[in-house]
Amino acid sequence: MSVTTSIHTFIADYLKKDTVSFHMPGHKGSHLYRRFGYHEFLDGIMDYDITEIAGADNLFQAEGIIKRVQDRYARLYDCKKSYLLINGSSGGNIAAILASVSKGKQLIMARNCHKSVFNALTLGGIRPVYAYPEMIEEFGISGAVSPVEIERLIKENPDAEAVMITSPNYYGVCSDIKAIAEIAHQYGKILIVDEAHGAHLHFSAALPPSAIQSGADLVINSTHKTLASFTQSAALHYNTDLVDQYILEDKLQCVQSTSPSYLLMTSMDISAEILERHGHELMDEWVRNLTAFYDRITSIPGVKTMGKLKGLDWTKINLGMGELGIAGAQLDKIFLNDYNIYIELFTGDWIMAMTGIGNTDKDYDRFANALEEISRKTRESGLEIQRTEHKVDSLVPPKQAVMFDIPVAKKRVKLADSKGMICGSSIIPYPPGIPLICPGERIDDDAIAYIQAMRNMGEKVIGVNEFGEVIVGR
Numbered sequence: 414m415s416v417t418t419s420i421h422t423f424i425a426d427y428l429k430k431d432t433v434s435f436h437m438p439g440h441k442g443s444h445l446y447r448r449f450g451y452h453e454f455l456d457g458i459m460d461y462d463i464t465e466i467a468g469a470d471n472l473f474q475a476e477g478i479i480k481r482v483q484d485r486y487a488r489l490y491d492c493k494k495s496y497l498l499i500n501g502s503s504g505g506n507i508a509a510i511l512a513s514v515s516k517g518k519q520l521i522m523a524r525n526c527h528k529s530v531f532n533a534l535t536l537g538g539i540r541p542v543y544a545y546p547e548m549i550e551e552f553g554i555s556g557a558v559s560p561v562e563i564e565r566l567i568k569e570n571p572d573a574e575a576v577m578i579t580s581p582n583y584y585g586v587c588s589d590i591k592a593i594a595e596i597a598h599q600y601g602k603i604l605i606v607d608e609a610h611g612a613h614l615h616f617s618a619a620l621p622p623s624a625i626q627s628g629a630d631l632v633i634n635s636t637h638k639t640l641a642s643f644t645q646s647a648a649l650h651y652n653t654d655l656v657d658q659y660i661l662e663d664k665l666q667c668v669q670s671t672s673p674s675y676l677l678m679t680s681m682d683i684s685a686e687i688l689e690r691h692g693h694e695l696m697d698e699w700v701r702n703l704t705a706f707y708d709r710i711t712s713i714p715g716v717k718t719m720g721k722l723k724g725l726d727w728t729k730i731n732l733g734m735g736e737l738g739i740a741g742a743q744l745d746k747i748f749l750n751d752y753n754i755y756i757e758l759f760t761g762d763w764i765m766a767m768t769g770i771g772n773t774d775k776d777y778d779r780f781a782n783a784l785e786e787i788s789r790k791t792r793e794s795g796l797e798i799q800r801t802e803h804k805v806d807s808l809v810p811p812k813q814a815v816m817f818d819i820p821v822a823k824k825r826v827k828l829a830d831s832k833g834m835i836c837g838s839s840i841i842p843y844p845p846g847i848p849l850i851c852p853g854e855r856i857d858d859d860a861i862a863y864i865q866a867m868r869n870m871g872e873k874v875i876g877v878n879e880f881g882e883v884i885v886g887r
């Protein structure tokens with residue numbers, strides 16, 4: 414692909430369009446900062462890009478202004494300590510796991526964890542024990558991880574040192590973290606929750622409880638995904654006696670840049686200040702706008718939503734128009750091309766519109782108006798409606814029960830020729846970044862067919878290069 418546009422001109426052109434964002438980041442542009450008077454920061458962004466000058470503190474031994482922000486997060490999230498992350502939740506996940514599980518020991522983990530969790534396994538020489546999320550058959554998507562399954566795995570693997578759960582998952586489905594925390598603690602295990610997609614849950618009683626409220630030991634939040642800090646900023650919350658704080662801090666400095674961005678950290682500071690001062694008002698607005706949106710779209714013919722499914726973080730709007738013959742990928746394209754509405758994710762018959770603290774009532778109106786128009790035009794088109802069905806859910810990992818040692822020496826082979834080989838590098842549909850095949854798993858016919866189906870549907874699969882090759886062990 415030959416590209417003539419620079420990153421700069423691409424973004425400048427994008428900004429000239431009248432777009433609506435139902436994808437990350439959660440701030441949805443500068444309007445929230447302007448609403449609350451942070452013009453000076455926005456207008457002076459280049460000048461705020463400083464380094465560790467005298468008085469600017471040090472992220473890895475925070476005692477001054479950075480510590481003050483971290484304390485602010487700890488207060489906001491009601492936990493012992495919070496750490497600012499400048500390599501996203503990815504860095505936080507890796508540090509949390511390395512601080513909790515020793516080399517050669519096991520981590521009981523949901524198989525639909527983010528790739529950073531799998532990277533932590535490789536880095537730490539940690540062995541996974543997979544818990545498979547339950548399927549929500551009605552929607553054909555992966556759901557919660559059951560506490561009963563976690564208890565069974567703990568009993569079968571008494572040497573496992575920690576449990577890692579992703580909650581909410583990409584669709585917003587939350588696991589029962591309270592029950593899982595009770596079980597983990599009963600057996601003396603550490604519970605780490607990748608709550609990358611749920612940084613906002615702590616602030617509204619209308620949503621499922623946050624992982625900290627539910628008793629998790631270490632919780633990782635991508636504040637950039639749904640709240641108002643910049644992309645790549647995140648927070649790790651520490652609320653336990655089971656993990657040594659100083660070992661955790663050591664792991665954090667192993668996986669993060671030694672030049673932390675003061676732009677990211679300032680945005681963390683501002684996002685926290687906005688939450689402290691206006692959190693109630695903003696969360697109420699968000700819930701009100703969502704409620705009005707859901708109420709309105711229930712009457713649109715052909716639109717199906719997962720709505721307020723039990724345990725769902727319904728700030729993630731999962732909807733489909735399969736009944737009108739429109740698959741998720743098609744709907745995503747219609748929104749983009751005809752309405753300038755950017756959606757976070759599509760899979761099978763579904764799209765997932767990720768709302769954030771920065772979405773306004775106008776965004777929801779444009780979204781609902783577009784849905785009404787698409788529904789009307791499709792029904793009026795006179796074309797015979799072909800019902801789509803949920804054929805491939807790229808977020809449901811196939812079961813790969815057998816784990817081999819993660820291969821060190823590696824080579825490339827065509828995906829089609831890789832049957833029976835041990836995968837050497839994660840194969841990951843993006844989004845959501847959950848490995849379909851992990852290093853150390855054997856590639857079989859089903860997996861090959863699955864990946865080919867996804868590539869044919871136009872979904873991006875990281876780990877398969879432009880020549881259709883994958884990395885395997887020698």
Ligand SMILES: Cc1ncc(COP(=O)(O)O)c(C=O)c1O
Nearest residue numbers: 500501502503527579607609635
């Ligand atoms: C479940 C989950 N965890 C962690 C991450 C990584 O978060 P970040 O992009 O903040 O590094 C992602 C990214 O999409 C994710 O989906």
